[in-house]
Amino acid sequence: MAQKKPKQAKAKAKAATKKSARKVMKLKSAKKANGNGLPKASAKPYGQDGKALTGVRILDFTHVQSGPTCTQLLAWFGADVIKVERPGVGDITRGQLRDVPNADSLYFTMLNSNKRSITIDSKHPQGMRVLEALVKTCDVLVENFAPGALDRMGLTWERVHKLNPRMIVASVKGFGPGPYEDCKVYENVAQCAGGAASTTGFREGPPLVTGAQIGDSGTGLHLALGIVSALYQRNRTGRGQKVLCAMQDGVLNLCRVKLRDQQRLAHGPLTEYSQYSEGVPFGKAVPRAGNDSGGGQPAWLLKCKGWESDPDAYIYFITQAPVWGAICDLIGEPTWKTDPDYTTPKARLPRLKKIFARIEDWTMTKTKFEVMDICNAVDIPVGPILSMKEIAEEPSLRKTGTVVEVDHPTRGKYLSVGNPIKMSDSISEVKGSPLLGEHTDEVLKDVLGFKASEIAEIKNSGALSAPKKEEKAA
Ligand code: COA
Numbered sequence: 323m324a325q326k327k328p329k330q331a332k333a334k335a336k337a338a339t340k341k342s343a344r345k346v347m348k349l350k351s352a353k354k355a356n357g358n359g360l361p362k363a364s365a366k367p368y369g370q371d372g373k374a375l376t377g378v379r380i381l382d383f384t385h386v387q388s389g390p391t392c393t394q395l396l397a398w399f400g401a402d403v404i405k406v407e408r409p410g411v412g413d414i415t416r417g418q419l420r421d422v423p424n425a426d427s428l429y430f431t432m433l434n435s436n437k438r439s440i441t442i443d444s445k446h447p448q449g450m451r452v453l454e455a456l457v458k459t460c461d462v463l464v465e466n467f468a469p470g471a472l473d474r475m476g477l478t479w480e481r482v483h484k485l486n487p488r489m490i491v492a493s494v495k496g497f498g499p500g501p502y503e504d505c506k507v508y509e510n511v512a513q514c515a516g517g518a519a520s521t522t523g524f525r526e527g528p529p530l531v532t533g534a535q536i537g538d539s540g541t542g543l544h545l546a547l548g549i550v551s552a553l554y555q556r557n558r559t560g561r562g563q564k565v566l567c568a569m570q571d572g573v574l575n576l577c578r579v580k581l582r583d584q585q586r587l588a589h590g591p592l593t594e595y596s597q598y599s600e601g602v603p604f605g606k607a608v609p610r611a612g613n614d615s616g617g618g619q620p621a622w623l624l625k626c627k628g629w630e631s632d633p634d635a636y637i638y639f640i641t642q643a644p645v646w647g648a649i650c651d652l653i654g655e656p657t658w659k660t661d662p663d664y665t666t667p668k669a670r671l672p673r674l675k676k677i678f679a680r681i682e683d684w685t686m687t688k689t690k691f692e693v694m695d696i697c698n699a700v701d702i703p704v705g706p707i708l709s710m711k712e713i714a715e716e717p718s719l720r721k722t723g724t725v726v727e728v729d730h731p732t733r734g735k736y737l738s739v740g741n742p743i744k745m746s747d748s749i750s751e752v753k754g755s756p757l758l759g760e761h762t763d764e765v766l767k768d769v770l771g772f773k774a775s776e777i778a779e780i781k782n783s784g785a786l787s788a789p790k791k792e793e794k795a796a
Pocket of ligand 1 (some may be wrong): 385386387388389406407408409419442443444445466468469470471472475494495496505506507508509538784
């Protein structure tokens with residue numbers, strides 16, 4: 323401990339501190355001028371100097387979808403992701419919705435590419451020995467177990483932090499602290515609790531969940547951002563922290579515009595909702611808006627040529643104010659450009675149903691792709707309804723690596739969604755997902771540095787293998 327200084331010495335020390343502070347200031351600004359203390363720019367060509375997260379090691383204790391989406395993204399950015407799975411069973415999705423017998427399902431393979439797999443029974447003392455070694459060597463622990471499961475394993479934040487103060491512990495849970503914090507949660511529970519379901523669907527119908535996995539994959543994305551931010555902060559502070567993403571919060575974040583509308587309701591009807599133009603009064607909460615646009619520009623889904631037999635022959639049509647004249651010309655209603663009943667957005671509001679019916683008369687004479695070409699040529703924003711078949715076959719998505727073909731040792735080639743985030747100096751290549759426990763030996767030896775005798779001891783203990791089935795009675 324520093325000793326108390328006499329008065330004179332104190333004053334001297336103060337002056338010296340001021341002087342050195344000035345020095346520090348000078349140094350700091352000099353550093354800034356030289357690139358803020360960052361290393362010299364790499365001379366290697368773009369895409370050939372490692373990846374964004376090269377050198378980051380992740381202890382991936384995730385399963386099902388929300389956590390695995392997060393760690394898959396980190397792996398695409400170059401992190402070494404070591405997925406810990408229960409011996410003999412693995413991530414439950416390996417066997418869910420199987421299309422090829424005895425091969426890992428698409429559910430698993432599409433969420434776990436570029437990772438390594440090690441099997442560890444976390445409830446076995448030798449298993450905990452391996453886990454603790456992993457905690458000491460990894461930068462981030464990511465988990466999405468049910469609330470309390472990690473603590474029950476013995477990996478409390480205090481324990482992890484003691485073993486490795488730099489460790490970032492990142493979790494997905496269904497709910498944040500509060501009345502539901504102990505609940506187990508899946509995708510649609512989060513969609514319902516996060517405000518998505520009550521605001522999706524048609525006014526006359528029940529709440530609806532969406533096919534986009536905004537509760538699982540959406541929360542995984544949020545968590546990944548929390549992790550890279552925590553890694554960045556750790557560069558300055560030297561210490562890890564907890565990162566928590568509740569699925570309810572993640573969904574609500576994506577439904578932000580609906581909370582906006584909830585508050586607008588106090589000041590009058592939501593004029594851009596078609597319910598307004600239909601004269602249907604609003605209730606106390608944001609209603610389901612069907613296919614209305616959330617952005618304040620009247621829009622609707624319209625039939626295109628072939629709609630009678632093709633369930634996806636539709637186009638989303640936005641009647642953006644600046645292109646109203648172009649819309650009138652296209653659909654053969656040039657007088658609507660100057661007609662006081664149609665010329666301003668306000669005048670059009672009570673007539674939207676009639677307007678969209680007229681536009682649909684026109685779109686039904688064209689395919690959705692023809693409408694797309696014609697409208698985009700005059701800056702009218704429209705969106706063709708693309709089926710998953712069309713997306714899977716779309717050459718431009720293959721070219722950008724958004725849809726990729728991946729190889730797998732037991733199931734063969736399959737399609738997956740590649741990294742949707744494109745970076746010019748950190749280029750993602752999607753590799754296959756690991757077989758259960760494929761990298762157990764490699765991780766024990768090369769990552770954790772266990773000696774052959776130690777590996778044998780751990781393996782013989784049964785901590786890394788499935789419990790033997792009870793022998794049948796003779
Ligand atoms: N070795 C030994 N035990 C292991 C293990 C391993 N390698 N990996 C997991 N386990 C154990 C856990 O310790 C837990 O045991 P415990 O309950 O006795 O403490 C048990 O397996 C089950 O884990 P749990 O997370 O409860 O799985 P579940 O199948 O019952 O629940 C969810 C699944 C997804 C509902 C739940 O994990 C959850 O709510 N997660 C948070 C929210 C979330 O991410 N949901 C979206 C999933 S896409």
